[in-house]
Amino acid sequence: PAAGSSSGAKAGSGKTITLGFAQVGAESGWRTANTKSVQEAAKKAGITLKFSDAQQKQENQIKAIRTFIQQKVDVIAFSPVVESGWDPVLKEAKDAGIPVILTDRAVDSKDTSLYKTFLGSDFVKEGKSAGEWLTSAYANEQGPVNIVELQGTTGSAPANDRKAGFADVIRADGKFKIVASQSGDFTRAKGKEVMQAFLKSQKDIDVLYAHNDDMALGAIQAIEESGKKPGTDIKVISVDGIKDAFVAMTEGKINVVVECNPLLGDQLMELTKKVAAGESVPPRVETQEGVFPQDKAAAALPSRNY
Numbered sequence: 001p002a003a004g005s006s007s008g009a010k011a012g013s014g015k016t017i018t019l020g021f022a023q024v025g026a027e028s029g030w031r032t033a034n035t036k037s038v039q040e041a042a043k044k045a046g047i048t049l050k051f052s053d054a055q056q057k058q059e060n061q062i063k064a065i066r067t068f069i070q071q072k073v074d075v076i077a078f079s080p081v082v083e084s085g086w087d088p089v090l091k092e093a094k095d096a097g098i099p100v101i102l103t104d105r106a107v108d109s110k111d112t113s114l115y116k117t118f119l120g121s122d123f124v125k126e127g128k129s130a131g132e133w134l135t136s137a138y139a140n141e142q143g144p145v146n147i148v149e150l151q152g153t154t155g156s157a158p159a160n161d162r163k164a165g166f167a168d169v170i171r172a173d174g175k176f177k178i179v180a181s182q183s184g185d186f187t188r189a190k191g192k193e194v195m196q197a198f199l200k201s202q203k204d205i206d207v208l209y210a211h212n213d214d215m216a217l218g219a220i221q222a223i224e225e226s227g228k229k230p231g232t233d234i235k236v237i238s239v240d241g242i243k244d245a246f247v248a249m250t251e252g253k254i255n256v257v258v259e260c261n262p263l264l265g266d267q268l269m270e271l272t273k274k275v276a277a278g279e280s281v282p283p284r285v286e287t288q289e290g291v292f293p294q295d296k297a298a299a300a301l302p303s304r305n306y
């Protein structure tokens, strides 16, 4: 076709924009919704999407980014599986003149010129919201309140930050004790397995704080199989807000969910068009999120989009 006759989004040179997107994996309901959102938004925006799934391995993500550089895509976006170790490959992208957008998860690079912007959530705030729900739910109780924590993927921004934000809030009152804390890698299977181990090693568990819904849902199975009632015998706090977690809340099995929005596709395509055109973008773009206690679950369930 003649230049400019297709309907796709155009890079500076007038050709259709190609975006290379290196996804973490397919570890959770959140992630599946995030992938779908990115794929649908790219189609809608007329952006050619090269999609790669790293199966939760940093080495795979680095390989995918190097391939995108070789293919001379216009923009690279990725959701870094862990926070550290990105400087070399980000420098390669910068040297090749390809702008990088971080989506969902942050990196700990000191050199912020290695990427154009970050699009996602404030995970420390999510951890704090979880902690605030707990301190107010137990305001009139004496304690001790024994908490077990299911951490997300070791070294990932959401695991580091949700742990830190939560710890920061509960520290103020000595009655809250984290008696065990271990990674369940953000998956249902691992969440169940680690919760089974917690139930064996800890006599008295009052609260489960899970860094995502999938681990909470796996842990709920373990709690039920041990003869206890999740949501009652052991209170359950979780993060994300996938539909299955809202269903579990309506069944009384989860006490509160802190929302984390995976539907970043449209905002990502907007940012992609801007950086491809050499326009400046804000260094951080945050998504809007809420907190849903159990008594709000039934009303909210029909309008959950993921």
Ligand code: GYE
Pocket (backbone or CB within 6 Å): 027, 028, 029, 030, 031, 104, 105, 158, 186, 211, 212, 213, 214, 239, 240, 260
């Ligand atoms: O909470 C979890 C997923 O990075 C915010 O990754 C994301 C997290 C999300 O596996 O379910």
